[in-house]
Amino acid sequence: MAPHPFKTLNIEETRIARDVVLAQHPDVVVDFREIFLQEPEKEGMKLFLDLEHSSKPGQSPTSKRPSRLAKCQYDIIGSDKIPEYHESIVDIGLKKRVRHEVIGKEHQASLTLWEFEILVEACKRSDEFQKAIAEFKLPEGFELVVEPWPYGGLDLGSENRRYFQGLCFAQDTRSGNPDSNFYAYPLPLIPILDAHKKEIIRIDRLATGGKGDSLTGKTHSEHIVDHCQSAEYVPELLPGGTRKDLKPINITQPEGPSFKVTDESLVEWQKWRFRVSFNPREGAVLHDVHYDGRSILYRLSISEMTVPYGDPRPPFHRKQAFDFGDGGAGNCANNLSLGCDCLGVIKYFDAVIVGSDGEPKVHPNVVCLHEQDNGIGWKHTNWRTGRAVVSRMRELVVQFIITLANYEYVFAYKLDTAGGITIEVRATGIVSVVNIDPGKTSDYGNVVSGGVLAQNHQHIFATRIDPAIDGHNNTVLHEESHSAPWDKVTNPNGNFYEIRKTVVNRSSGHDAAPEHNRTFKIINPNKRNPLSGNPVGYKFVPPPTQKLLAAPGSIQAQRALFTNHHVWVTKYRDDELYAAGRFTLQSQLEVGGVHDMVKRNEEVTNEDLVIWNTFGLTHNPRVEDWPVMPSEIFQVHFKPSDFFNANPAIDVPSTKNEASVLVGKECCLEKL
Amino acid sequence: MAPHPFKTLNIEETRIARDVVLAQHPDVVVDFREIFLQEPEKEGMKLFLDLEHSSKPGQSPTSKRPSRLAKCQYDIIGSDKIPEYHESIVDIGLKKRVRHEVIGKEHQASLTLWEFEILVEACKRSDEFQKAIAEFKLPEGFELVVEPWPYGGLDLGSENRRYFQGLCFAQDTRSGNPDSNFYAYPLPLIPILDAHKKEIIRIDRLATGGKGDSLTGKTHSEHIVDHCQSAEYVPELLPGGTRKDLKPINITQPEGPSFKVTDESLVEWQKWRFRVSFNPREGAVLHDVHYDGRSILYRLSISEMTVPYGDPRPPFHRKQAFDFGDGGAGNCANNLSLGCDCLGVIKYFDAVIVGSDGEPKVHPNVVCLHEQDNGIGWKHTNWRTGRAVVSRMRELVVQFIITLANYEYVFAYKLDTAGGITIEVRATGIVSVVNIDPGKTSDYGNVVSGGVLAQNHQHIFATRIDPAIDGHNNTVLHEESHSAPWDKVTNPNGNFYEIRKTVVNRSSGHDAAPEHNRTFKIINPNKRNPLSGNPVGYKFVPPPTQKLLAAPGSIQAQRALFTNHHVWVTKYRDDELYAAGRFTLQSQLEVGGVHDMVKRNEEVTNEDLVIWNTFGLTHNPRVEDWPVMPSEIFQVHFKPSDFFNANPAIDVPSTKNEASVLVGKECCLEKL
Incomplete structure (x- = not known):
């Protein structure tokens, strides 16, 4: 019997959907984005649920069972190398595509996490970006981290290509701990990726000024993170370590869960x-x-x-x-x-x-x-x-x-x-933070650490x-x-x-x-x-x-x-x-x-x-x-x-919990 | 050494305060209402706290210690039997009254719970009230309960005597359980007590109508609770008992509290x-x-x-x-x-x-x-x-x-x-509920049970x-x-x-x-x-x-x-x-x-x-x-x-709690 109509697609169903899509697009590259349950139409589902709720426990109606459907989201990459975004619905039982839609260029498919990798790689390859980074004098042991972000709203009049932006930070690698908090060292530039070309097409330079400075003034020095401070959160990097006096609270259910x-x-x-x-x-x-x-x-x-x-300085409106x-x-x-x-x-x-x-x-x-x-x-x-x-x-x-x-x-x-x-x-x-010049404060956020403006x-x-x-x-x-x-x-x-x-x-x-x-x-x-x-x-x-x-x-x-x-x-x-x-x-x-x-x-x-x-x-x-x-x-x-005829919790027992204990005068524990 | 200035008065201190007051009023009856800590004046306390916080642990400053003071609230009952309300401040250390105020008749002292008893007793003694109750035909086994309430705001132009009101209910005593919920059977009358005379001086009759009925219409029959329904909450009286499938959640602190x-x-x-x-x-x-x-x-x-x-029907404005x-x-x-x-x-x-x-x-x-x-x-x-x-x-x-x-x-x-x-x-x-005629609904509340209007x-x-x-x-x-x-x-x-x-x-x-x-x-x-x-x-x-x-x-x-x-x-x-x-x-x-x-x-x-x-x-x-x-x-x-220089909880350890367990595929518990 097919899984319940509301159940998430399982691995086998997902593979069937994939294979149906691949069979429909034989001579091109298909880059999948998502395959997941296309929920049944409600009219059919109502009939199924009526039957289900009137069935005996363990029984499940089969006569009215809606088909298992998969929504498949994928790019078709043809000879021009420009991906075209498709959405299809596949009937798992019939192993057949039942709906197909090519999404117009006015829309962008949701991003996938592997697209973020493209940005990071493109930054490494981009001479322009590497040159821009080299303008900064990072302290010994600090390394660049690029944090991919969606591009935000497209400016009016710009061409709708597929963009991503990168927020840049420097990470203090001297501890050797890969979880050292790089957000404490923001760098004032944002590389822009064209995801189809896989190229950095522009680098936005960020203002780092404070109150009274212009929206576009680039006022920072080349020693861009020297006024920033370490801000660790992983326990082994905390300067004072973690507090020692928080004693455990254990929650146990000796008879198991009620669910x-x-x-x-x-x-x-x-x-x-x-x-x-x-x-x-x-x-x-x-x-x-x-x-x-x-x-x-x-x-x-x-x-x-x-x-x-709310920071008005371009390009922060795209955050x-x-x-x-x-x-x-x-x-x-x-x-x-x-x-x-x-x-x-x-x-x-x-x-x-x-x-x-x-x-x-x-x-x-x-x-x-x-x-x-x-x-x-x-x-x-x-x-x-x-x-x-x-x-x-x-x-x-x-x-x-x-x-x-x-x-x-x-x-x-x-x-x-x-x-x-x-x-x-x-x-x-x-x-999310950006760099701010030493000693300045801002109308666009709060300085939460040296050199760090939280917008x-x-x-x-x-x-x-x-x-x-x-x-x-x-x-x-x-x-x-x-x-x-x-x-x-x-x-x-x-x-x-x-x-x-x-x-x-x-x-x-x-x-x-x-x-x-x-x-x-x-x-x-x-x-x-x-x-x-x-x-x-x-x-x-x-x-x-x-x-x-x-x-x-x-x-x-x-x-x-x-x-x-x-x-x-x-x-x-x-x-x-x-x-x-x-x-x-x-x-x-x-x-x-x-x-x-x-x-x-x-x-x-x-x-x-x-x-x-x-x-x-x-x-x-x-x-x-x-x-x-x-x-x-x-x-x-x-x-x-007025849905129920009384407090539905009125029959919840008022049993005393026997695991609780009393602190006595001498702060010792007493079992009551 | 005297207790800390913020500490609640102890029994011994309270007795000292009482004795000082009694000594001040030798030839009259003193009915106490409250004796409790009169907190120190802040100016003095600031000096004390400054010293306290700069002292070594265990030490406590004595030089600037404010006096321990008791606020005593009591009625003086003289020969006219009309109580006069006093408030005094007693210095416990000096065993001396340091402030004394006779409160004017325009104010009423806070009630004490024993004043409520007076209302219940007065109802028993009041022929008028007993006659009013007898107008109702309560079912066999139902008994009157009078619930004392403050009188509410005094109507303009009325004399400021000390009043209490009683909300009346019938209790089904047939189960023999004294916690049978009498609120399910409200009676439409409110006796008014003059607390000084200890007499019921008036009985307010309550409207029981619904939408469209006048604010003062008394539309109920003598079988006043026959359309009401039992509404028990004590577990042994619940018709279906309590639910059985709620398994215990135990909270234990094997190393004791952190406080x-x-x-x-x-x-x-x-x-x-x-x-x-x-x-x-x-x-x-x-x-x-x-x-x-x-x-x-x-x-x-x-x-x-x-x-x-919000019920506009008099006397509910006094609720x-x-x-x-x-x-x-x-x-x-x-x-x-x-x-x-x-x-x-x-x-x-x-x-x-x-x-x-x-x-x-x-x-x-x-x-x-x-x-x-x-x-x-x-x-x-x-x-x-x-x-x-x-x-x-x-x-x-x-x-x-x-x-x-x-x-x-x-x-x-x-x-x-x-x-x-x-x-x-x-x-x-x-x-809080009142009686409403059978089948009616109201603009002044919701009918939450038969005959019961929750205002x-x-x-x-x-x-x-x-x-x-x-x-x-x-x-x-x-x-x-x-x-x-x-x-x-x-x-x-x-x-x-x-x-x-x-x-x-x-x-x-x-x-x-x-x-x-x-x-x-x-x-x-x-x-x-x-x-x-x-x-x-x-x-x-x-x-x-x-x-x-x-x-x-x-x-x-x-x-x-x-x-x-x-x-x-x-x-x-x-x-x-x-x-x-x-x-x-x-x-x-x-x-x-x-x-x-x-x-x-x-x-x-x-x-x-x-x-x-x-x-x-x-x-x-x-x-x-x-x-x-x-x-x-x-x-x-x-x-x-911006009180602290970072999240004060950043040093709270992220220790995994070892008492938690996993529900496996077969709903059995697995220790991870």
């Missing part, structure tokens, strides 16, 4: 049931999320993020990453290692990636699953009897972590015993929530609380406040409004809670974070139109997964993103709809963000709102 | 050093908070909270609690029990309370202290070498929990390894932050990020954004502005970070939560003027600890709260200043909040901002 994973994708835990998949662009995705046999979500994913920099669309969050996922990235009993999930020859291999441990305690879940003490009943909040965490050159993001979906789902993002890693920037994320609240026909509304006018009849003491509900009738963008406690509800208008009489639903309060600051109409803003609103509601269409559109690399304008989707002005009440939530962080670095920044944590909470 | 507590008040942990005290009004307070020998805060406390209800000012959060603190309220290695702190005779006794385990893991603290993977360095975030939690009739709040101060301080509040417990309400908290950023002279400013106009010279690509700083020059109130990423910084203008050149400081982003909704000028609004702004900056004065003023019980107007303090329009730059942060929750209940609501969690984060 069960079967079929390497189906997770069951505390009445929750869902599937996990993983793809190169979005990383971990949750599918078909149920609680106690009732449907809540069809699909949940992190869709996109953009990181624009703007789209870390999902440009290179793929899944591609950049860390191989998580036990005991550091999570504690407790941990289940890992693998993914499959392909090389440029299309040969698949396992990408191990890219997703981890574990339970954790999150403090008091609910408590009540009857003050008459003194009886306290306290039950803890347990969470199940599905986590993946990506590294994008200097930065890392920790993404987690947390499901809890009270029926809640939290999307959490932690931003950590090393802030002001933003991180704006988009999550995609495809709800299925007791079925696929849902409605979104927002609810606000408003002061009511004093009125002898209706509000004689002035304490009344009114709840106003506004239904989102057509696909559109909406904003957070914390001053009105604006809360978005995703309801099923066809089903009412028997107690309250309200439609069953889930709610969330969009974090009212600052939107994109780049001036309207600027390329930074135009390519990130998804940041214009905190909440978007669109009508569901197959394949519309990406908030900023399919193609973000070098884009000048968001095409096919949520901004375009809402333009269709579709009816979205009692329909199959999708909610997109954007939130972010304006990050003006502080010295404490150096050399590796402490996690900045964001959370969006989805909570049942 | 050290000496002198029953001094906590040292991971470069942090502070004192904990506890008082009847604010609960746990942190004093003299240092990191790595540098001062950050002089004092940190939760100052006040108000919970106004407005001030849980710190009315009855004292410390007085309502739970005796925390091991293994439920916290996990791991736990240290408890006791407090001292007095009976009405002034006799002190230990209030055990009112504060708990423990360490916890909070996930990834920082991480960076060098993608060239594959080397991942990941260090976890460790937190030290100082927690106390209060029960206020139906509701509970969990307050925690969390200090972390990255130099951050988080104030966390969890709201849980049972929402819309707000919770608004005020924290008091008395900073000492590298000294007592500090300045507050806020920093915003703003889009900059496109400009050929200064912003040629439109990506620049500008940081605007606004110094708070005079005592004043300010609001959150998330659309501008408004961030408040508390800086020491006299000391600069050597790397960035900025003044050293701490920052926080005030949660932009909804303000009080009661109409301006209403009594609910007038007595809670502290809710008018998210952030207040005032000049420090001794004894100004309470955001809503000293006296909140039955208040009609906030007197002496932050609203009054800022009116002094004082210079607050480079001064000893105090920051007050108000935040809250508009709580329109959902069915899932019943019968005990899942914790709603709020956090305010204070983070160093």
Whole structure:
């Protein structure tokens, strides 16, 4: 029997897809970028899921099973040596290509990590670049490091060739430690690669001035890193070593985990049931999320993020990453290692990636699953009897972590015993820095170490929530609380406040409004809670974070139109997964993103709809963000709102944990 | 040697204070309300702390030691039997009263829990009340429960006598379980007690109607709880019992805790050093908070909270609690029990309370202290070498929990390894409900169970932050990020954004502005970070939560003027600890709260200043909040901002935790 329709493609399936593509392109070079699951069309999948959920455990419906499809992304390199980018869909069962698209030159395929190697090699070969580097007098023992980056937004009027840029640093190799932190020694030049020609076509020289200096003035001396300071983070290079007085906290689960994973994708835990998949662009995705046999979500994913920099000095306006669309969050996922990235009993999930020859291999441990305690879940003490009943909040965490050159993001979906789902993002890693002349400060960032300017920037994320609240026909509304006018009849003491509900009738963008406690509800208008009489639903309060600051109409803003609103509601269409559109690399304008989707002005009440939530962080670095920044944590909470008939966690036992101990008067441990 | 000046009064000291007071009032009855530490005046304390911090460990300065003072709050009951409320300050060392104040009749002393007993007793004795109750036909086995509440804001023009109100419920006693949840059976009447006369002086009848019904219509039948439903939460009464598949998570610290507590008040942990005290009004307070020998805060406390209800039907406008000012959060603190309220290695702190005779006794385990893991603290993977360095975030939690009739709040101060301080509040417990006629719904709340209307309400908290950023002279400013106009010279690509700083020059109130990423910084203008050149400081982003909704000028609004702004900056004065003023019980107007303090329009730059942060929750209940609501969690984060010269957690070891285990393919546990 074929794998479950939501399951990540396995190695065998991936090979079949590759072979079908190769057979279609016999006389050319095929350079593969990605092969991954093309998820089934929803209409067919609904029938399958209906059958699946009504089947007996262990049984799986076969009559309505959608075909296993692979999305294949590859370059065809013909005689002119200029790659042409193709996307095909292959039916694995039929071993047949069922869709084929040649992508126009106006778009660029997502980058692959091996393209980064081309930049590094081209720098080595480029006389111009080597000459530019030689202008600097690096101290003895310092060596050049080139850090490849996407090119950012293409300037208007420039030809859309495939470019990459390199940020340059010097690494102190005297310790012999390859993890010595080279970001502490930035060099003020950026080589630009034409990826098709595999040549450095230009070197951008960077300003290193401070307040009052012109945007283009090159004020630095040839002793470019002499005013920089070492900024190590690997423990063996820390001047003072690591602290010694942090004693271990061990998290053990002597009876094993409360979750069960079967079929390497189906997770069951505390009445929750869902599937996990993983793809190169979005990383971990949750599918078909149920609680106690009732449907809540069809699909949940992190869709996109953009990181624009606010330094106006050219070419820093091209520092703007789209870390999902440009290179793929899944591609950049860390191989998580036990005991550091999570504690407790941990289940890992693998993914499959392909090389440029299309040969698949396992990408191990890219997703981890574990339970954790999150403090008091609910408590009540009857003050008459003194009886306290306290039950803890347990969470199940599905986590993946990506590294994008200097930065890392920790993404987690947390499901809890009270029926809640939290999307959490932690931003950590090393802030992006440039060289600044000795003694100067800047309006464009903060000097976090000698000679090192951490530029002001933003991180704006988009999550995609495809709800299925007791079925696929849902409605979104927002609810606000408003002061009511004093009125002898209706509000004689002035304490009344009114709840106003506004239904989102057509696909559109909406904003957070914390001053009105604006809360978005995703309801099923066809089903009412028997107690309250309200439609069953889930709610969330969009974090009212600052939107994109780049001036309207600027390329930074135009390519990130998804940041214009905190909440978007669109009508569901197959394949519309990406908030900023399919193609973000070098884009000048968001095409096919949520901004375009809402333009269709579709009816979205009692329909199959999708909610997109954007939130972010304006990050003006502080010295404490150096050399590796402490996690900045964001959370969006989805909570049942008249979906259940009581607190779903009311049956969570209030058992006393016997492993906890007391510190006595003398600071010794006493077992109670 | 006398105890440390910040230490909670011990039993012996409390007795001395009581005896001094009794000696001052020889021929009358003295009913004590509270005896607790009167903290030293700051000017003297600064000298002491300077000496203390420059002393060798174990030594403590004696030359500058401030006197130990007790604040004594008591009623004097003379021949007219009408109590007169007094406050005295007693010098414990001198055994002498040093200050004495008779509080005017315009104010009411905070309530004591034994006053609640008077209400219950008076109800039993009141014929009128018994007759009113008898009008209802309660089912066999149901018994009356009277839940005493503060009276709320006094109506204008009414005489300021000392009142309490009782919310009435019926308890199903058929199970014989005294913890059967009586809140599920609300009765529509409220007896009003004159606490001095000890008599029920009035019975307010409650409307039970729904949408379209008048505010005063009494539409209910005599079978008042027949349409209500059982809503148990104690495990033995749950119809389905508790869930069986939640396996334990044990948190163990085989090498003991990383913290050290000496002198029953001094906590040292991971470069942090502070004192904990506890008082009847604010609960746990942190004093003299240092990191790595540098001062950050002089004092940190939760100052006040108000919970106004939005149901316009009289007398519900008088449902407005001030849980710190009315009855004292410390007085309502739970005796925390091991293994439920916290996990791991736990240290408890006791407090001292007095009976009405002034006799002190230990209030055990009112504060708990423990360490916890909070996930990834920082991480960076060098993608060239594959080397991942990941260090976890460790937190030290100082927690106390209060029960206020139906509701509970969990307050925690969390200090972390990255130099951050988080104030966390969890709201849980049972929402306040009233009876609603069968089948009706309401504009004033949500029907969460048969016949039970959970009224819309707000919770608004005020924290008091008395900073000492590298000294007592500090300045507050806020920093915003703003889009900059496109400009050929200064912003040629439109990506620049500008940081605007606004110094708070005079005592004043300010609001959150998330659309501008408004961030408040508390800086020491006299000391600069050597790397960035900025003044050293701490920052926080005030949660932009909804303000009080009661109409301006209403009594609910007038007595809670502290809710008018998210952030207040005032000049420090001794004894100004309470955001809503000293006296909140039955208040009609906030007197002496932050609203009054800022009116002094004082210079607050480079001064000893105090920051007050108000935040809250508009709580329109959902069915899932019943019968005990899942914790709603709020956090305010204070983070160093150019205070340190690098990430203070960079030396936290990245040791792999050996206790974690792997779930293998067959779901068995494998030790890695």
